[in-house]
Amino acid sequence: MTAILARLLGRLPIGWLQLLHNKTRLAAAVAGIAFANILVFVQLGVMFALNTTILLPYTLFDADIIISAADANTLTDGSNVPRQRSFEAMSVPGVASALPLFVGNVDWTRDDGNVTNLQVLALDPSQGAYVIPEIRNKIANLLLIDTALIDRMTRGADTDRLALISPDNPLTFETRGRTLTVPGTISIGGGFSSDGYMVTSDQTFLRLFSSRIAGAPNHILLKTEPGFNVDAVIEELRLLLPDDKVKVRTLAEAAKADQIYQTTERPTGLIFGFGVVMGVIVGLVIVYQLLSTDVADHLKEYATFKAMGYGQSFFMGIIFEEALILAIFGFVPGLIISSILYQLLNSATGLPVMMDMARPIAVFLGTIASCSISGAIATRRLASADPADLF
Numbered sequence: 001m002t003a004i005l006a007r008l009l010g011r012l013p014i015g016w017l018q019l020l021h022n023k024t025r026l027a028a029a030v031a032g033i034a035f036a037n038i039l040v041f042v043q044l045g046v047m048f049a050l051n052t053t054i055l056l057p058y059t060l061f062d063a064d065i066i067i068s069a070a071d072a073n074t075l076t077d078g079s080n081v082p083r084q085r086s087f088e089a090m091s092v093p094g095v096a097s098a099l100p101l102f103v104g105n106v107d108w109t110r111d112d113g114n115v116t117n118l119q120v121l122a123l124d125p126s127q128g129a130y131v132i133p134e135i136r137n138k139i140a141n142l143l144l145i146d147t148a149l150i151d152r153m154t155r156g157a158d159t160d161r162l163a164l165i166s167p168d169n170p171l172t173f174e175t176r177g178r179t180l181t182v183p184g185t186i187s188i189g190g191g192f193s194s195d196g197y198m199v200t201s202d203q204t205f206l207r208l209f210s211s212r213i214a215g216a217p218n219h220i221l222l223k224t225e226p227g228f229n230v231d232a233v234i235e236e237l238r239l240l241l242p243d244d245k246v247k248v249r250t251l252a253e254a255a256k257a258d259q260i261y262q263t264t265e266r267p268t269g270l271i272f273g274f275g276v277v278m279g280v281i282v283g284l285v286i287v288y289q290l291l292s293t294d295v296a297d298h299l300k301e302y303a304t305f306k307a308m309g310y311g312q313s314f315f316m317g318i319i320f321e322e323a324l325i326l327a328i329f330g331f332v333p334g335l336i337i338s339s340i341l342y343q344l345l346n347s348a349t350g351l352p353v354m355m356d357m358a359r360p361i362a363v364f365l366g367t368i369a370s371c372s373i374s375g376a377i378a379t380r381r382l383a384s385a386d387p388a389d390l391f
Helices: 002-009 014-021 023-060 084-090 139-143 159-163 202-208 230-240 251-264 267-297 299-307 312-349 358-378 380-384
Strands: 065-069 095-109 115-123 147-151 171-175 178-186 196-201 219-224 246-250
Touching: 014 023, 014 312, 023 115, 023 196, 023 251, 023 267, 023 312, 023 358, 065 084, 065 230, 065 251, 084 095, 084 219, 084 230, 095 171, 095 202, 115 147, 115 202, 139 147, 139 196, 178 196, 178 202, 196 202, 219 230, 230 246, 246 251, 251 267, 267 299, 267 312, 267 358, 299 312, 312 358, 358 380
Parallel strands: 115 196, 147 178
Antiparallel strands: 065 219, 065 246, 095 115, 095 219, 147 196, 171 178
């Protein structure tokens, strides 16, 4: 290692030799940086899972525009929208059709006694053009009252049993005082707000939620006619509909706004973001403590170099050498352990906690930057030190 670094640096690798001189301190520093990397990796992984699961229900729909209540920040919160808004929207040139969307949550008590929370998405099953092909091919089954399509990736459910569901081998279960028949499944996956999803007809939904009425859906989906600019249609809708009562956006804009709101204003997103910041701070403190101690221990040697005419850039080079070595040595075990933790989290929670290609690169560059910043701070004492005062 010494020979390789000497060839790369074109000089004796003083930083590496100083780190190697105290192996216990080096091991402790590497462990600390690895821990900081693990903390950042896990928080970023869960944040990515949160961002991904927020968008999942939106991917089920094939719509251009969504009308929501003015106070609706997500797909599930906010006031209901009067159904008359769909008729008003239909008067705008370029709007081809409108579809009310109902959203709710039910608890499914499984055979093993455990309770699974399902987010219910309900619509008119005769409007198959508003859903993705996977649901469109099965939505005719929902024409019968008290039928539903259930998420076969529901967290905690018997996936083997769900995989066998078909019209000839349906699943039945009770919820909210009604018995539902499940003749088919969809594939979405659980998130932070529910364990899975269920798609029903609007009529079945109104029977499950007796306090809800057909004239007050949660949202209204719109499809535009071919050749019309969606943004132009939205502007016309915003002029027509009262902006203090409803907001009109593309489906993609609504999904993005939902994602931003849940990651920046909801406690869950803020906690994970704070965890990332804490990981960075931990790494900075650990590396700074090590490098500042190293500078203090070798202050007389550095003073000798300074008296011989070596400038601050020489000392910065040594400290940055140490910082880079620490960053690499701490990143590798941090990445390996984090990958294992990702698999365990994915298996235990069903959340899409996965390692992509960009995240290790970003964390590695961040680790180098953090170590470099710590190194730069640690050398401040050398910059102003007088060699004569150091002996």
